[in-house]
Amino acid sequence: MTAPQAAAREGSAAASTRILTGNQAAAYGAYLSQVQVVSAYPITPQTTVIETLAELYRDAPWPSRFVNVESEHSAMAACIGASMAGARAFTATSSQGLALMHELLHWASAQRLPLVMVNVNRALAPGWNIWTDQNDSLSQRDTGWMQLYCESNQEALDTVIQAYRVAEQVQIPIMVVLDAFVLSHTAEAVSLPSPEMVRAFLPPRDPPFRLDVEEPHAFGGLLTPDHYQEVRAKLHRGMEDAIPIWGEAERSWEAFTGRAYDAxxxxxxxxxxxxxxxxxxxxxxxxxxxxxxxxxxxxxxxxxxxxxxxxxxxxxxxxxxxxxxxxxxxxxxxxxxxxxxxxxxxxxxxxxxxxxxxxxxxxxxxxxxxxxxxxxxxxxxxxxxxxxxxxxxxxxxxxxx
Amino acid sequence: MRTDCPDRPHFRLPNGGEIVSRGHLACPGCGIMPAIRFAMKVLGRRTVIVAPACCYAVVDGPFPYSAAGVPFLHSAFEAAASFASGVRAGLDTTGVADVTVLAWAGDGGTFDIGLQSLSAAAERNENMIYVCYDNEAYMNTGIQRSSATPRGAWTTTTPKGATKTERKKDLGAIMAAHRVPYFATATIAYLEDLTRKFAKARDLGGFRMLHLYAPCPTGWKADARHMVELSRLAVRTRVFPLYEVHDGTRFEVTLDPETAPLRDYLALQGRFAEMGDAGVAAMEDEIRDRWEILQRRAASSGRA
CATH class of the missing domain: 3.40.50.920 (Rossmann fold)
Incomplete structure (x- = not known):
């Protein structure tokens, strides 16, 4: 029996402990969040996040779709489309892949979509370097994404789940950041919260707007100088509101798990x-x-x-x-x-x-x-x-x- | 369902009422709006439109207006097929799998910057209809050359004295090579053929694509009143043959009306004004070559 099968069988059991790498822990966070659409593209050192999710799905499928795209740009595009349709979407990337997504990072935040993405910090080329530094994620500072930097594998798992809760409250996408190899490929003991616990902490997504044929709207069309600035000011306000809402999520998570990290x-x-x-x-x-x-x-x-x-x-x-x-x-x-x-x-x-x-x-x-x-x-x-x-x-x- | 279509269509068109509203911002004579209007009559209200940067994305209306009548998601220029793939996955996993996902992109967003995401969506056989309305240049930015621009055409980046020297990409062959379930060409001059193809696409599953000929009075330096006539002449001169491809292998010419001289087609447009006799002869040769290739493909499909 594989680890995912064991996890699935335990189902309603209380928290269990496993030895997981940072990438596996992040993938379990997405799995426990019951993400509905996963779209990603391989890049070292991110790849095992998506591989872990694919194995979890193989062993214990949940209602979801994997869109195996041809680039990180398309991965973010597919997440945006899925989120606009009302689904909870997830992706993961690193370095060059994150840089390729840049255009659509702005798109996701300005469209107020609660995506969660794991970025495994990796240095940018040239020369090619697969090891950790933060210039990839920090280059996306002004894209309107929240960013959280994790210190442990446990924190990676917990933060992905917390991120969905906060993102769906403030309608702002969140990047959960892990160090390459030091976290991504290093295993340590991680406490897996039970699916029931996560469900109680993170309700199903209830989008305030979506692509709905019963109530058609156009999204993302031409926005003139009469309107553009107000829309951006709302995004900024949402960011400010996210600080206390993140704090509430920490307190709630602490009540469930005994773990809190704070800003x-x-x-x-x-x-x-x-x-x-x-x-x-x-x-x-x-x-x-x-x-x-x-x-x-x-x-x-x-x-x-x-x-x-x-x-x-x-x-x-x-x-x-x-x-x-x-x-x-x-x-x-x-x-x-x-x-x-x-x-x-x-x-x-x-x-x-x-x-x-x-x-x-x-x-x-x-x-x-x-x-x-x-x-x-x-x-x-x-x-x-x-x-x-x-x-x-x-x-x-x-x-x- | 008719499988042929006479030169003069009978206008036995779908009676689904109007979904696309009046009040859009398209130039007079633009070939896009009649196409989307009749496409939507066939596809109905349970449709979501995804459109990348292109004329249509603008003429549908600025915030807070939209002429589409159905949910409309604007996408990044190079990613219509990927946005649409995500919408499909999102609809399927939230319990609304019966909604049609329609991507509607120009030739720049299809032949050029969007080709990578289009190819990937086709390879995954995503359950959507992708439409390329082809006005043969970047019209929204003011008439620049694309890989859909025909040889000999003037654009602002292939200016007077240096008109385009390369041939147009063969989109049908590219999509056929992906073995997509359905690919078809259509024009607004033959609405019965166009709507029949949209109905066929609607009733199939997987990745379906229509390549629409979309005359542009502004970019082609043509008179707005000649747009339907230009569409008809494009078919009659075999500049834009009407055909369909099932599963990437079965080619069928769906309409082959009485031919017309190429010069009749060229004469209605200013963009070919510099084309001399040698240029016209070369274009005729290219058209003949393409037609023979299409005939051979159709013949080997057993449907010549």
Whole structure:
């Protein structure tokens, strides 16, 4: 009996634990969300998400259709069409595939479609590189998709289910982001919630509009300057509304499972004189470094940023106000400017009163899958603590000279 | 059901009432609107239209207007067939499988930028009707060359003194190679033939495609009142033969009216004004070649 068959047989049983890779966990999240249309195109390191879903379907079919398209552009197109027809749609991609979807990412959000997509962070070519960094997803910052960065396989599964609930409340698509290989292909114990539990948390989709022959409307036609700006302002408002709604989803999920992550996750930040800010699996290593430094009496803490869009301004300000030094580690770069989390967080904190505004230090590292080791993170901490002011240029750490 | 159609149609047309409303924004004489109007009479109200960027997507009406009378989803230029595939999957999995999905795209969105997604949808044998209305250039952006533009035609990107030198893609052969259940050509000059083909497409399953000839007075530098006549002459000169293909293998010429000289067709359009005698002769040769290929395909189907 395969794992999916076992899962299906358990059906009504309470949560069970399995050893799953990040990609498998994300696929179980989509399966437990009972996605109705799956459309995707293979790309390393995403492919096993879709392969897992195909095996789950083979072993225990549920009412759904797999549209095996010829490109990621068509995958997103098919998800848009399916969602417009009222179905719950899912896709997954990485890197070049996400870049190819770019046009339709704007389309999905402006059409207010609650799609959920898993993006496995992979560096962009050239040269070809299949390993992790965040430039693929962060290049889609302004497409109107929510973005959440996961740290564990459990979190990948949980976040996909949470994402459907929030997306269908605010009518905004959500990208759930996993590190290539560090999460996508690394197995760990994952608690599978029961289908009943997920059904109670996530009701069937009830779209406020769809392609309905009983009530025909045209969607996406010519929108003149008389109307366009108002439609976009509504999308922006929806993004702002999504922050408290995401919080409600976290509380509800916590009630069901005992697990919560929130938009930002502080760790030992009380009384801290320096806080590291990191995302995704770099935060796991950073947490270990913080423990070691705390053991030596250093007043340091960590803030993991999980929700990148919409920017959780209030949570960031609350967590970082009055901290003398904040050091942001970015596994990405906006060429000619800074690390992208760094610039976003700096912007979010600018409105704090001057006396509470942290000194901001930004570090870029780990591109193209270069390991972000304890040593690299310690380098960031050391540089930050040894200077009164941030270095004016972008600081690369863990880089060969 | 008639299997032939006389040169002058009897106008025994479907009596399903009007679904497409008046008040659209098409240019006078545009070949698109009569085609969609009669197609919708055949297909009925349980239809969803998907249209990529093209003239039709504009002339159906800006927000909040639509002349379609059925749900209408605008799609990205290169992805009509993929949007429509998603709509099909979404309808099927939400319990409304009896609704027809109709993609309605121009020649740019079909022959050029949309060919990849079209090919994939055809290969998957998606349950939809895909219509290409072919006005033989990018008319919505102001008359630029496409791979559907015929050799010798003027466009703004094949300007005076440098008209198009390449031949038009053979869409029917491309789709036949995909072995789709049904492919047919049609024009508004032979409405009975056109509506019969839409009915046949409606009653089949899987991927069905109609290639419609859609004269464009603006882009062809022709008089709006000549659009039906141009459509008729395109068939009579065999510039645009009327045929259908079942399962990619069975070719049948559905209507072969009395032939007319190519010059009659060319004379009604400004876009061929530069074509000299040698150009006309070359076009006649190309038409003869294509016709012979079509005849051979039909003969080998046992339906010459």
């Amino acid at each position: 930002v996750v502080p760790y030992r930040t009380e009384d801290a004189e320096m806080v590291l800010v990191a995302s995704a699996t770099v935060a796991s290593t950073a947490r270990d470094v913080i423990d070691a430094l705390r053991a030596r009496g250093k007043k340091v803490g960590l803030l993991r940023v999980r929700l990148f869009r919409p920017t959780p301004h209030d949570a960031l300000r609350l967590a970082l106000r009055g901290i003398p030094r904040v050091a942001v580690i970015d596994r990405n770069i906006s060429y000619g400017h800074h690390g992208i989390f760094f610039q976003e967080i700096k912007s979010a904190l600018y409105d704090l009163p001057a006396r509470e505004r942290p000194g901001m230090f930004g570090y870029v590292t780990g591109l193209g899958g270069r390991d972000v080791t304890r040593g690299v993170i310690l380098d960031a901490v050391g540089r930050t603590l040894s200077r009164d002011r941030a270095e004016p240029e972008t600081v690369w750490i863990g880089r060969k000279e």
